[in-house]
Amino acid sequence: MRDYDLVIIGGGPAGLSAAVRAYDEGIKNILIVERDNKLGGILNQCIHNGFGLQRFKEELTGPEYAQRFIVEVKKRDIDIMLNTIVMDMHEDKTLLLMNEENGMFVIKPKAIILAMGCRERPRGALNTPGSRPAGVYSAGTAQKLVNIDGYMPGKKVVILGSGDIGLIMARRMTLEGAKVECVAELMPFSGGLKRNIVQCLHDYDIPLYYSTTISGIKGTERVEGVYLSKVDEHLKVIEGSEQFIECDTILLSVGLLPENELTKEAKIEIDPKTKGAVVSDKLMTSVDGIFAAGNVLHVHDLVDFVSEESELAAENAAKYIKGEFKKDGSHKIDLVAGDCISYTLPQYIDYDNMDDSIIVKFRVNNVYPSRKIAVYNDDKCILSRKKRVLAPGEMELIKLKKEDIDPNSKKVTIQLEE
Known part of the structure; x- marks a missing residue:
């Protein structure tokens, strides 16, 4: 070779x-x-x-x-x-x-x-109670079956998880003639883009249940239905909140x-x-x-x-x-996810090789209305801006200028403030 x-x-x-x-x-x-x-x-x-x-x-x-x-x-x-x-x-x-x-x-x-x-993420990572009947698919697998192979996984569908693939498949299955009973989301917010919630669910009158999960699957050979239950702030199933929905297919977008x-x-x-x-x-x-x-x-x-x-x-x-x-690692400045931030990308700045400015990406860990994005170089605030709504499903971008960063500093912290 x-x-x-x-x-x-x-x-x-x-x-x-x-x-x-x-x-x-x-x-x-x-x-x-x-x-x-x-x-x-x-x-x-x-x-x-x-x-x-x-x-x-x-x-x-x-x-x-x-x-x-x-x-x-x-x-x-x-x-x-x-x-x-x-x-x-x-x-x-x-x-x-x-x-x-x-x-x-x-x-x-x-x-x-x-x-x-x-x-x-597969079903095995969810610990979903119930047997293992036919009719349980990941949303991406169902997408391939419908769009590439020309095969319909089922006719009555419940989707667990409101990630973008699950939202898009709710619309796709509807357009192909299936009845999407609902989308259940474990968290109190969606992990998908707002435009997909509107275009894929609202436009087709598909309900989205927040703080809800599948607490059981009914069926031996084939899925016959699911039990949906509400969850508390610790994501534990609330006893007595269970409801049964008849379906023959479950799509996982988790x-x-x-x-x-x-x-x-x-x-x-x-x-x-x-x-x-x-x-x-x-x-x-x-x-x-x-x-x-x-x-x-x-x-x-x-x-x-x-x-x-x-x-x-x-x-x-x-x-x-x-x-x-230049040899990497001689001067690293850590990028730290502060209050309300899930992660930053990149995780550190290679100051010796840094361009005049860089784009830092980050996600918040919940839905936050009207918060300030603040960036600190050690203890000095070098950037601050207000945003009306921040949500985990939308990646945020900020530009950092090299001239604003102290070459002798140890870290740059991104956080949300009231």
């Missing part, structure tokens, strides 16, 4: 946009490794519109959005290996790959970009997890909050020369942000390959 300067693991929106940008930054010896039989990743089954509003200023379907980048990749001399699995990744950037054509083989590039995306088995194998530090790699503002992980971007790093609400983040990772990987990177 030939040697590569850059290997990108994953051929979805993150991997595609990273490959195009890295090539345009002067790295011509690039390989995209994709385990599926085509490029595009999860976007291939997302046939609804709403993609690309920020990037292309028009509404595209998932396949259309992916195709924009596939076309750009194919214009460039970028190698692609489909149906190829990365079996192992080591700290020295050695990759063990396998496909039908070459068997098992080894590649050791100068840099790696992780762009493996994310996966759905969260996404970054696909990070390879990341862990390479002994890359993982953030317990995001479940993705800990990265600097250059999106480099704790292993020198390995970068990460997209949903493998943290779960995004818009694919436009995935592309933007992946291009940043590609720019920095190109600098690393060309030897333009």
Whole structure:
């Protein structure tokens, strides 16, 4: 096998946009490794519109959005290996790959970009009482069955979880002739975008029950119905609140997890909050020369942000390959999630390599009306702005300027204030 300067693991929106940008930054010896039989990743089954509003200023379907980048990749001399699995990744950037054509083989590039995306949290992680009848699907699996395979999972549906995939599938199942009885959400707020709640539930008169979970599943061979119960502030089922809803299908939209088995194998530090790699503002992980971007790093609400983040990772990987990177780790400034903040991305600033300004992403841990976003460099407030509503389903962005950060400081804290 030939040697590569850059290997990108994953051929979805993150991997595609990273490959195009890295090539345009002067790295011509690039390989995209994709385990599926085509490029595009999860976007291939997302046939609804709403993609690309920020990037292309028009509404595209998932396949259309992916195709924009596939076309750009194919214009460039970028190698692609489909149906190829990365079996192992080591700290020295050695990759063990396998496909039908070459068997098992080894590649050791100068840099790696992780762009493996994310996966759905399975039913086994929920401890849902009841038997294991047919008719229980993850929302993403149901989406593939309907949009790719042309198969309807069922006719009377209850959806657990109000993440964006669950909301979108409520509308999709309705349009295909199914009756969506309700969407139940464990938390007192939705994890999805507000526009999806309006367009996918309100527009179709589908009820959304907050602080509600499935307390039991009825059925032996096939789902016959579910028991829904209210939960208290500790997310414990409230006795006596149970109601039975007849259905033949349950869709689970209970969260996404970054696909990070390879990341862990390479002994890359993982953030317990995001479940993705800990990265600097250059999106480099704790292993020198390995970068990460997209949903493998943290779960995004818009694919436009995935592309933007992946291009940043590609720019920095190109600098690393060309030897333009100062040694990372000599001057780290921690980015700290303060009051009401769930996590920040990146987790720290590499001050020596920092650009004149950087974008920091964060999510809040609850719904907060009319709060102030405040940023402190040690004890000094360097940024403050008011926002009418903040919710966990919407990623927040702030710009930090290098000139505002004391090079001798230890941390930058982001928090909400009254």
